Amino acid sequence: MKEFGYQRVFDVPGAVALLGADPEARCLGGGTNLVDLMKAGVERPGLLVDVRELPLDGIEFTKGGGLRIGATVTNSDLAAHPEVRRHYPALAQAVLAGASGQLRNMATVGGNLLQRTRCGYFTDLARPCNKRTPGSGCSAIEGEHHNHAILGASSHCVAVHPSDMAVALAAFDAVVHYETADGPGELPFAEFYLPVGDTPHRETALPSGALITGITLPPLPVAATSRYRKVRERASYAFAIGSVAAALDVRDGIVNDVRLALGAVASRPWRALAAERVLTGGPAGAEAFAAAADAELAAAEVLPHNGYKVTLMRNLVVALLTELAEEAAR
Incomplete structure (x- = not known):
């Protein structure tokens, strides 16, 4: 591991000053991803800025009735918060599906957003990886890629984003807030990745x-009225091979509103806008849900060993939307 400096900060201006002064500086929250990558030699920061003591660990209502979630809120606290569970249940479910209790106790919301792909070639310094070393090539395309992207990929990279939490945030139109030396800024989630x-x-x-x-x-x-559903290759905690965050409002059998995002299918959480357009204003039934899934997955480009994800995601979307529709009809 490369030698690095360490600085704990207690206020936002101090953190911003350190990050702005050193392009090799990285924020250290729970360290559940960053430290592993440092051990592997993938991340080589010159300075770690420990942000755990920043006053950013609150969850509160906004003036408009939404929620503001601080960057240092732990995943455990996020999933357990009563207002998150009441108003955005799919978010709480996604966080609980994402990791063990020990990891959730350490991992932070800000760090979760910035975690890197778990593609094996990304952490294998002996193999080419454009994400790690730009211009070196993508080993996964001709190699092991059964859990790689089917949407939005390119000939330069087919890795998928690993976050469960981010899939729910994508479905709910979250906004990411940040601070720089030039002042505060924000990015709609659709533009963040x-x-x-x-x-x-x-x-x-x-x-x-x-x-x-x-x-x-x-x-x-x-x-x-939302849910998160994750499929993984083993029953214990593992990264998804496919996931869906869905919210559905049905009135008199017609879809009044729907939000849908897919995970483990692209380099970023994938908002299923084509599927939402097909569903909105139409009947809430299995046939319509399947047509919506097909509309979204029509753009899929598969590799020799990951084509199963098209069928998996279609079935997952239909099953989850059906559950929500049946719940609304009770």
Whole structure:
């Protein structure tokens, strides 16, 4: 491991000053991903800025009736918060599905957003990886890729984003707030993660030296009737091979509002806008749900060993929306 400096900070201006002064500085929250990558030699920061003591660990209502979630809120506290469970249950379910209790106790909301892919070639320094070393190539395309992207990938990278929490945030139109030396800023979640394109090493639209300070969720009545469903290869905690965050408002058998996001299918959480357009204003039934899933997955581009994800995701979308529709009809 490369030698690095360490500085604990207690206020946002101090953290921003350190991050802005050193391009090799990284924020240290729970360290559940960053420290592992440092041990593997993938991340080589010159300075770790410990942000755990920043006053960003609250969850509170916004003036409009949404929620503001601080960047240092732990995953455990987020999943257990009564207002999150009441108003955005799929978010709480996604966090609980994401890791063991020990990891949730350490991991932070801000760190969760910035975690890196779990593609094996990304952490294997002996193999080419455009995300790790731009221009070196993508080993997964001709190698092991059964859990890799079917949507939005490119010839430069087919890795998937690992976060469960981010899938629910994508469905609920979250906004990421940050602070830089030039002042505060915000990014709608749809713009936070960059398309993979030919620059897979550039993962977010955060400015250089930015510190994530929190996330806001808008007041969204449909989110109160939401669920998160994750499929993994073993019963114990593992990264998804497919997941869905869904919220559904049905009135008199017609879809009044719907939110849908897919996980483990792209380099970023995938908002299923095509599926939402098909469903909105139409009947709430298995046939319509399948048609919506097909509309979203029509753009899928599969590799030799990950084509099963198309069928998996279709079935997962239909099953979860059916559950929500049946619940609404009771």
